[in-house]
Amino acid sequence: MLRDMDPEPWAEGERVPWDDPDFSQRVLREHLAQDDDSASRPSFKIQKHVQWIQRHLLKGKPGKILDLACGPGLYTSRLSTLGNICTGIDFAPAAIDYALKLNSPGCRYILEDVRRAEYGADYDLVMNIFGALNLVRPSDARLILRKSYAALKPGGLFLLEVSSLESVDQIGNQPAMWYSAVSSIFSDKPHLCLMENFWNEEQHTATERFYIIDTATGQVTHHAASTQGYDEEELVEMLENAGFREVTFYPSLTGREEDVPGDFFVISARKPAAGSGYTGNTPTTGEK
Numbered sequence: 001m002l003r004d005m006d007p008e009p010w011a012e013g014e015r016v017p018w019d020d021p022d023f024s025q026r027v028l029r030e031h032l033a034q035d036d037d038s039a040s041r042p043s044f045k046i047q048k049h050v051q052w053i054q055r056h057l058l059k060g061k062p063g064k065i066l067d068l069a070c071g072p073g074l075y076t077s078r079l080s081t082l083g084n085i086c087t088g089i090d091f092a093p094a095a096i097d098y099a100l101k102l103n104s105p106g107c108r109y110i111l112e113d114v115r116r117a118e119y120g121a122d123y124d125l126v127m128n129i130f131g132a133l134n135l136v137r138p139s140d141a142r143l144i145l146r147k148s149y150a151a152l153k154p155g156g157l158f159l160l161e162v163s164s165l166e167s168v169d170q171i172g173n174q175p176a177m178w179y180s181a182v183s184s185i186f187s188d189k190p191h192l193c194l195m196e197n198f199w200n201e202e203q204h205t206a207t208e209r210f211y212i213i214d215t216a217t218g219q220v221t222h223h224a225a226s227t228q229g230y231d232e233e234e235l236v237e238m239l240e241n242a243g244f245r246e247v248t249f250y251p252s253l254t255g256r257e258e259d260v261p262g263d264f265f266v267i268s269a270r271k272p273a274a275g276s277g278y279t280g281n282t283p284t285t286g287e288k
Helices: 021-032 043-057 076-080 093-101 138-151 165-172 232-242
Strands: 064-068 085-090 107-111 123-128 152-163 177-181 191-200 205-214 220-228 245-250 264-270
Touching: 021 093, 043 076, 043 123, 043 152, 064 076, 064 138, 076 085, 076 107, 085 093, 093 107, 123 138, 138 152, 138 232, 152 165, 152 232, 165 191, 165 205, 165 220, 232 245, 232 264
Parallel strands: 064 085, 064 123, 085 107, 123 152
Antiparallel strands: 152 264, 177 191, 191 205, 205 220, 245 264
């Protein structure tokens, strides 16, 4: 099979087909699995994160929250029980359908790509977590930051959880591998999955290729996904350029170092209050 062994990031596709109804239904199973955190965290971890968000970022007060790339509403549904009014946006139809069926009080959900969706306004908190910002092109990431800034009320907070540059590097430098499966996120039929990974040092981008071979027919389906890595200075610059100030780093969504180190770190950034005249910014480290 002839193929480019030095692929340009995103040239072979934006992402695997999260917005395909059948694919999103299979991914939903991964979201809800309690023994696998490849798509979402187990419930006990999410509950800890929700408690920290409510206590530390919202200061214990109910607010208006927007969750970008919300998945099946696992965070918003819990935040709503604390009195928050929540909106979630995601373009995976099965995830949004599941979130709607939760009938969580004070929650509404929108099936749309966060790059193109209207966000609304006057939020106390806008969230973009679980490395979702790494999964879009840098130009789209900057667009999402600008739109998030515009959606916040003055003094509101943006919560960002991103994949570390080291973890993205590891994705791109994994050796080629394959596996067989009766079913997976790629197909409900028995298949082989051939995977290869590439690291673009100049752009700090990992590209993954997936060749899915139907074991009954031999039909091959090709998917590709790129993940953008950022260092802390790049993220601060991006947030500042979007208008944010008071950038604060945390090791996790509990504000503390985890017992098992993860592949993510967390940033909060504030939209300056009206009339604050704030123009400077010094990144800080949050509670340990």
